[in-house]
Amino acid sequence: MAAAHFNRERTRRRIAVVFFFWSLISLSCAGRLPVERQKLDVQKHLNRLNKPAVETIKSLDGDTIDCVPISQQPAFDHPFLKDHKIQMRPNYHPEGLYDDNKVSTKAKDRTNPINQLWHMNGKCPEGTIPIRRTKKDDVLRASSVKRFGKKKRRTVPQPRSADPGLMNENGHQHAIAYVEGGKYYGAKATINVWEPKIQQPNEFSLSQLWVLGGSFGEDLNSIEAGWQVSPDLYGDNNTRLFTYWTSDAYQATGCYNLLCSGFIQINSEIAMGASISPVSAFRNSQYDISILIWKDPKEGNWWMQFGNDYVMGYWPSFLFSYLADSASMIEWGGEVVNSQPDGQHTSTQMGSGRFPEEGFGKSSYFRNIQFVDESNNLKAPKGIGTFTEQSNCYDVQSGSNGDWGHYIYYGGPGRNPNCP
Numbered sequence: 001m002a003a004a005h006f007n008r009e010r011t012r013r014r015i016a017v018v019f020f021f022w023s024l025i026s027l028s029c030a031g032r033l034p035v036e037r038q039k040l041d042v043q044k045h046l047n048r049l050n051k052p053a054v055e056t057i058k059s060l061d062g063d064t065i066d067c068v069p070i071s072q073q074p075a076f077d078h079p080f081l082k083d084h085k086i087q088m089r090p091n092y093h094p095e096g097l098y099d100d101n102k103v104s105t106k107a108k109d110r111t112n113p114i115n116q117l118w119h120m121n122g123k124c125p126e127g128t129i130p131i132r133r134t135k136k137d138d139v140l141r142a143s144s145v146k147r148f149g150k151k152k153r154r155t156v157p158q159p160r161s162a163d164p165g166l167m168n169e170n171g172h173q174h175a176i177a178y179v180e181g182g183k184y185y186g187a188k189a190t191i192n193v194w195e196p197k198i199q200q201p202n203e204f205s206l207s208q209l210w211v212l213g214g215s216f217g218e219d220l221n222s223i224e225a226g227w228q229v230s231p232d233l234y235g236d237n238n239t240r241l242f243t244y245w246t247s248d249a250y251q252a253t254g255c256y257n258l259l260c261s262g263f264i265q266i267n268s269e270i271a272m273g274a275s276i277s278p279v280s281a282f283r284n285s286q287y288d289i290s291i292l293i294w295k296d297p298k299e300g301n302w303w304m305q306f307g308n309d310y311v312m313g314y315w316p317s318f319l320f321s322y323l324a325d326s327a328s329m330i331e332w333g334g335e336v337v338n339s340q341p342d343g344q345h346t347s348t349q350m351g352s353g354r355f356p357e358e359g360f361g362k363s364s365y366f367r368n369i370q371f372v373d374e375s376n377n378l379k380a381p382k383g384i385g386t387f388t389e390q391s392n393c394y395d396v397q398s399g400s401n402g403d404w405g406h407y408i409y410y411g412g413p414g415r416n417p418n419c420p
């Protein structure tokens, strides 16, 4: 009896001791686990994004460019692309049929090559595509692993919105030109390249064209391309070539560049997200880049060309709902984030940081603004609308002449006496 009681006592004490240590361990784990899990998530995400490279090229701006076999790029992580046959060239080009020498993915005799900084240290071999390597710090700067490489929601300028408060919801400001009311199958423009100053790392400044499908609801489709300065995304203030896509108004689908599966790149020379150089200087040399986006009428894929020579690749039609058919609106212009640091308007610049009135060499421009019409031809718009939320901060003016076709000057300094 006494022995049994003693044993029970001992067992109870043992249980208490074990429970005590178990609590200690689980308490300390609870403190550490989220960090460990985040580290693991970041590493997993990096492993998904950074594919094994055949060759690696270091760039002067600190970037690492991986030459990844074309069939092993991130796009093919998409379940719908498992058995996809890569299209090595478009079936159709809106600037007319071309010979293979002109639009090839290989360098030929070019007059005015557009430079990406990493080219100084090498080229990717044929059969590979250059991918800017994502670093741990790049992911850690994002609000979460899930949001890395994605734009914040509700960022598309909505010219006809009756509620400017809604448009300004997360402080995005625009100065754009647009066409709407038709069916559009692409867009083109030549965009002046600058390096605008960004006041805070969580802000950005970009100049791009938007190919938009659907109304501005939760299922907005958008394809975007241009240049941007985004310290949060890239870790520096360099001007970089970028693309973006979404089929649900920036919620779950889409991303910048190749930071998710979707865009299929075929070009071996130009890296998405890589720095563009040189950039324009005030009252000095001006540089610009051409971007063309068009829909292949046969396969339905949306293609992108950079400059006159680089067919970059395509967004498969199945990524989209409205854009699987056609676009309902095209926009050209600038966008910045106004996070209102110190309670005032941001001094982050758009374009060159100068207002349109100043003109060439001072203000930034888009020239040869065109869209692809229902017959798949490039057309200059008959009428073009312009839109900005606060013209005292960033403004836009459109015009046309024989040399430049339709053009806009756009941008501004942000904070100034008239934009407090």
Ligand SMILES: *[C@@H]1O[C@H](CO)[C@@H](O)[C@H](O)[C@H]1NC(C)=O
Binding pocket: 197, 198, 199, 231, 235, 236, 237
């Ligand atoms: C980017 O520019 C801002 C000022 O515009 C500066 O404070 C910051 O240090 C720069 N960041 C880098 C990484 O050069």
